[in-house]
Amino acid sequence: MKINQLQVFVTVAEEKSLRAAARCLNLTQPAVTRSVQELESDLGVTLMTRNVQGIELTEFGIALQTRAHQILEDVRRAREELGQIKNDMRGKVTVSTTSTIAMSLLPKALEQFQKTAPDAELTFLEVKFPQAVQHLRDGSLDFVVSHVLPDMLGDDLISMPLFSTDFVVMARAGHPLAKARRLAELADAQWLSTVPSGGFQHSVMEAMFEHAGLPLPRRIIQCSSFAIALGLVTGTDSLVLFSRLLADSIASFGLQQIPLEYTQPPLEMSIIMRRGILLTPVAQRFVECLRAVARDSV
Structure with a gap:
């Protein structure tokens, strides 16, 4: 199982078409087909089938899609972290947050963060918690800032309390x-x-x-x-x-x-992450800014 095979598989799964995936990856369609077939041969399972609507993932393909996306995102984070260790605080940070945070802590946290990482690429999303958890698990999000109820988190997620509010x-x-x-x-x-x-x-x-x-x-x-x-x-x-x-x-x-x-x-507003994940230095810096602003403001 190779990184380039996973990239091809994820693109085909997202595009639901071998031809569209080939265009996105700047490859020929036979090269895309061959990559998927080699991945299936390596894993010993069928990952996708063709029908009149295009590509449909099998149960094995659905299971691999989340894992593959997570692996690719972790590889990206690893590359960015090596650059950030060299004091190059660049890289991408993607966060899902609630309106409460957006209207209170986020502006001050952003101001603090950009003093040390002015060239970082930031993306802020406001998505419903179930979708945010899904994006956490597939690696699309670095972390989520949200209210937490006791039964909202699975064993694969951890929370870091920021403050309480009623x-x-x-x-x-x-x-x-x-x-x-x-x-x-x-x-x-x-x-x-x-x-x-x-x-x-x-x-x-x-x-x-x-x-x-x-x-x-x-x-x-x-x-x-x-x-x-x-x-x-x-x-x-x-x-x-x-x-x-x-x-x-x-x-x-x-x-x-x-x-x-x-x-x-009162209910807890917390930072939620995948258990065991190593945030990149630039993502960790944003967490530190949020916590500092929460201590000073709430």
Whole structure:
């Protein structure tokens, strides 16, 4: 199993076409086919089949795709680390983060980071936690910054706590329910959730209503992004749960907290990584900047 064979296999799997993969890799189609066949021969399994739609991975191919992507990303990190050891703080850092971090710690952490690594290539993503974990496992992400519930992590992941924060109910200024103090008074309101049922924010909402002995609200609008939720909560009578740190950051948007008698216990915001992974020096430097800003700001 060779690195170039894995690169060809991953490209074919992503493109779902031998011809398209050959174009991407600047190879001939027979060369791509031969590389895949040699990899299958080495492993003793069939990795993909052809049909009218193109290439379809077998169960062996699906299993190898994640591992192969992870290996290729680790090879890239190894090359970058050797350069960074020579005091060349270049390289790529890819991080998935939440709106809470983006609106609070991220600007200061970025400012600190760029003082020592001005030429590093940074990519920030805001993706749902299940997809972020998938990208962690295949090596596409260096680490994730997110709230963590006890059952969210598998044995292959570890978390490094940054700070704790609770969640509060937010509404537009002048909301007709602004004087409510019990959750039961908000049960018939329209709520927003930035994650599907079963996701983190939805779980926090479920826990809050369950503690109050209430069913989940009947009217919950699913929003695919923080920006959509922010637009709706500022322009309608919808309610939303935001972390207190995020709520404080966006107070100038014309929102107000509805201070209920019961509040959720604080939850951990953590840096999440693959267990046993060695971050490159430049990625480790960004982790250090996040932790330093969290200590000073929260």
